[in-house]
Amino acid sequence: MIRFAFAVLTAALMIYQPDVHAQSECADPFAGGSLQFSREYWDLTDFCLHSVPYNEIRSGGVAPDGIPPIDDPMFEPVTLASEWLQPQSPVISVVIEGEARAYPLAILIWHEIVNDTIAEIPLIVTYCPLCNSAIVFNRSVNGETLRFGVSGNLRNSDLIMWDSATQSWWQQFTGEAIVGAYTGTLLDVIPSQLVSFAAFSEAFPDGQVLSRETGAARAYGRNPYTGYDATLDPFLFAGEIDSRMPATAYVLAGVIGDTPIAYPFTTVAARGIINDTVDGRDLVVFWQSGMVSALDAAQIDESRDLGMAAMYSRVLGDQTLTFSVDASGAIRDDQTASLWNVFGAAVEGELAGSQLRLMFAAPHLWFAWAAFQPETLVYEG
Numbered sequence: 430m431i432r433f434a435f436a437v438l439t440a441a442l443m444i445y446q447p448d449v450h451a452q453s454e455c456a457d458p459f460a461g462g463s464l465q466f467s468r469e470y471w472d473l474t475d476f477c478l479h480s481v482p483y484n485e486i487r488s489g490g491v492a493p494d495g496i497p498p499i500d501d502p503m504f505e506p507v508t509l510a511s512e513w514l515q516p517q518s519p520v521i522s523v524v525i526e527g528e529a530r531a532y533p534l535a536i537l538i539w540h541e542i543v544n545d546t547i548a549e550i551p552l553i554v555t556y557c558p559l560c561n562s563a564i565v566f567n568r569s570v571n572g573e574t575l576r577f578g579v580s581g582n583l584r585n586s587d588l589i590m591w592d593s594a595t596q597s598w599w600q601q602f603t604g605e606a607i608v609g610a611y612t613g614t615l616l617d618v619i620p621s622q623l624v625s626f627a628a629f630s631e632a633f634p635d636g637q638v639l640s641r642e643t644g645a646a647r648a649y650g651r652n653p654y655t656g657y658d659a660t661l662d663p664f665l666f667a668g669e670i671d672s673r674m675p676a677t678a679y680v681l682a683g684v685i686g687d688t689p690i691a692y693p694f695t696t697v698a699a700r701g702i703i704n705d706t707v708d709g710r711d712l713v714v715f716w717q718s719g720m721v722s723a724l725d726a727a728q729i730d731e732s733r734d735l736g737m738a739a740m741y742s743r744v745l746g747d748q749t750l751t752f753s754v755d756a757s758g759a760i761r762d763d764q765t766a767s768l769w770n771v772f773g774a775a776v777e778g779e780l781a782g783s784q785l786r787l788m789f790a791a792p793h794l795w796f797a798w799a800a801f802q803p804e805t806l807v808y809e810g
Contacts, residue, residue: 458483467492473596478612480605481584486598487665489583493591496579498542503640504530507630510638513650515730516627517721520638521554521563522772523547523621529636531629532556534563534723535730536639538654539647541579541588543639544568552619553577555601557588558654559664560797561679561724563623566604566616585800586666602793602801620787624737624771625720632772650729658724663796671799673807679722681738682798682805683790685710689802691795696808697738701754703808704743711743712788713752715760717771738792741773741785 455477459468470493510531514520520531526548537543537556545552551574556563568575575592577599582589588601597609604616629636641649657664658677670676679694686708694716697703703714716738725732743750750762752769760769767778773785799805 471596474591474598474609475595476608478610479608480612481607486582486584486589486608487667489581489665491579491581493581494578495581496539496541497645498544498578499536499540499639499643500544500576501644502543502545503642504637505640507531507634507636507638510626510640511630513641514626514638516625516630517719517734518626518730519623519720519723519735520626520629521556521565521621522624522629522633523552523554523565523619524633525550525619529629529633531626531633531636531638533626533639533649534623535650536641536643536647537563538652538723538729539649540643540645542577542590544576550619553590553616554621555588555590557586557601558657558724559583559586559588559794560602561658561792561794562587562602562797563621564601564604564791565619565621567619568616570611570614570616583665585668585797586663587797587801602797618789620789621791622737622739622772622787623720623792624739627719628717628737628771632770632774652723652725652727652729652732654724655727656725658722658794663794666796666800668796668800670796671803673799674795676794676796677724678795679735680793680795680798680807681714681740681790682793682802683740683788684802685712685788685790689805690808691793691798691802691805692738692740692790692808693795694736694738694792696810698736700810701758702752702760703810704751705808707806710788711749712740713743713750713785714738714740714790715752715769715771715773717760737771739771739773740788740790742788743785745780745783745785 519534543554580591590599595610597611680691682691688708697716720737721732722735765779767775767780775783
């Protein structure tokens, strides 16, 4: 049984700059109680502009920023972070122009959003626990750097964010504004990976790790969603669950060309490597053990080993590589037998120093991916 420990029970850019004081005139969407959340917080939101039916949006039970985002993040070196993080601790890894940062889910599970800047690029690091979706976006829109928060609302159980400039509502799963002046605008995705602290530390020994000094009193390291990834009934999900997999099965999923596809973690873990071609793109899925689930045991670091998965293009220069796992469990390419890590970097052999191109595919819970991508393929081997 799921035990929630606190109240969290919870395309291109538009060509104009929204006037945050302008409101369209239309029928009041709050009339008759069709919306399940209070209007008192949303004095700037233009509710006449929306791209999804309002009946798909549900209150998660908290007010805007009742789950507080981190607006002034502080960081510490890997050596200091290792005093409280374990090798198996899950972190979101972001690398921009050689600057590497890790955002532990031990912290993100309590805040869901970090407004940050790396190498002068403003970004938001987001994590929706109810969908296990860790996605990073550029938060610059029309030349303006936006500050994002947690709206308190959900769609398909997924976090709906809001920006403080226009109070538009943004779907975390897609990065698209679905209500308000920015409706239809898409945030640019910034490449990121969900990996273990040990993997991050080994690859980026000089990297920086988000500090627990957040200004908020939270039990960092504790999981307020104990047992959630074993439920068959996701919280506040009203849609039909795709029966091809259990609701909270983990998948590595993305849209390749025009084709949405999901790779079950169980399949990827059993194989170790998947060489595939989707919509004419040659790709490979790497898997490595050593990272725990954030949604299992009451203490995250005591959870079961979920492993980590990432997707890369197999094209390197003018050749297309194939990969396999050797007798020791290491990842090697079949062409040169060079050794590769989970970050898609060759660390030994003829191709040492080479880097595969990371493709946008992220770990999600199956029910959420299938809700947003109902036509998705499922890799079956």
